[in-house]
Amino acid sequence: MASPPRVLLGHTLLLISLLPLLACAGLVLEDGYTVSTVSDLNPTGTHPYALLPRPRAGDLVLLDSAGSTLYTLPLPVSADAGLRRLAGGAGAFGHGHPRSIAVDGADNVYVADRANGSIRKVAPSGYTTTIAGGYSAGTGHRDEPAQNATFSPDFELTYIPKICALLVADRGNRLIRQIKLKPEDCAHENQKGKFRWVFYLC
Numbered sequence: 001m002a003s004p005p006r007v008l009l010g011h012t013l014l015l016i017s018l019l020p021l022l023a024c025a026g027l028v029l030e031d032g033y034t035v036s037t038v039s040d041l042n043p044t045g046t047h048p049y050a051l052l053p054r055p056r057a058g059d060l061v062l063l064d065s066a067g068s069t070l071y072t073l074p075l076p077v078s079a080d081a082g083l084r085r086l087a088g089g090a091g092a093f094g095h096g097h098p099r100s101i102a103v104d105g106a107d108n109v110y111v112a113d114r115a116n117g118s119i120r121k122v123a124p125s126g127y128t129t130t131i132a133g134g135y136s137a138g139t140g141h142r143d144e145p146a147q148n149a150t151f152s153p154d155f156e157l158t159y160i161p162k163i164c165a166l167l168v169a170d171r172g173n174r175l176i177r178q179i180k181l182k183p184e185d186c187a188h189e190n191q192k193g194k195f196r197w198v199f200y201l202c
């Protein structure tokens with residue numbers, strides 16, 4: 001007597017567990033989000049190519065690829081944006097039109113300067129150094145001392161706090177490359193605004 005309802009229950013549970021899969025079959029519209037323009041950069045002549053948060057300063061870094069320039073801007077983003085030039089322009093990464101940046105736990109910005117086969121590090125002060133590709137010219141796939149390394153002409157950077165490293169998606173070589181950072185590059189700030197130094201075992 002109890003068996004038909006149990007079968008029914010079984011079918012219902014099966015159907016419920018399959019619902020996510022069924023939903024994947026079509027495009028599902030999820031409501032509840034809004035889009036608003038918080039800043040119009042047209043009057044500034046700036047081309048926002050990429051935006052990333054800076055964990056310590058609590059603001060944003062903006063990459064203008066066309067102008068080969070990095071800017072910072074405060075949060076929340078206001079109408080006038082409050083752009084401040086951090087590095088670039090006629091500076092260290094020339095006119096390489098970088099298209100990929102990463103920000104570490106200490107607010108250093110890493111720039112994939114693909115035109116020069118180099119990776120630049122821009123400190124919060126704007127002081128810029130070359131951490132990879134400084135000696136090598138051209139493209140290729142060479143590891144070991146970062147200054148002698150070469151990359152394909154198309155690579156992208158990501159900062160991975162868990163391993164205190166930059167990972168390089170080296171598209172042209174179809175490789176994932178890794179550059180270990182220094183412990184101080186990975187020290188980040190906690191929510192309350194006090195500095196909490198985290199040293200990963202590198």
Ligand SMILES: *[C@@H]1O[C@H](CO)[C@@H](O)[C@H](O)[C@H]1NC(C)=O
Nearest residue numbers: 092093094095096113115116
């Ligand atoms: C990087 O490459 C660009 C474009 O080829 C060049 O204008 C610039 O001088 C180079 N910068 C450095 C630091 O080598």
Ligand SMILES: *[C@@H]1O[C@H](CO)[C@@H](O)[C@H](O)[C@H]1NC(C)=O
Nearest residue numbers: 134135136144145147148149
């Ligand atoms: C790296 O490049 C420099 C400058 O060209 C050279 O003196 C050095 O021997 C190179 N090191 C390695 C390990 O290839």
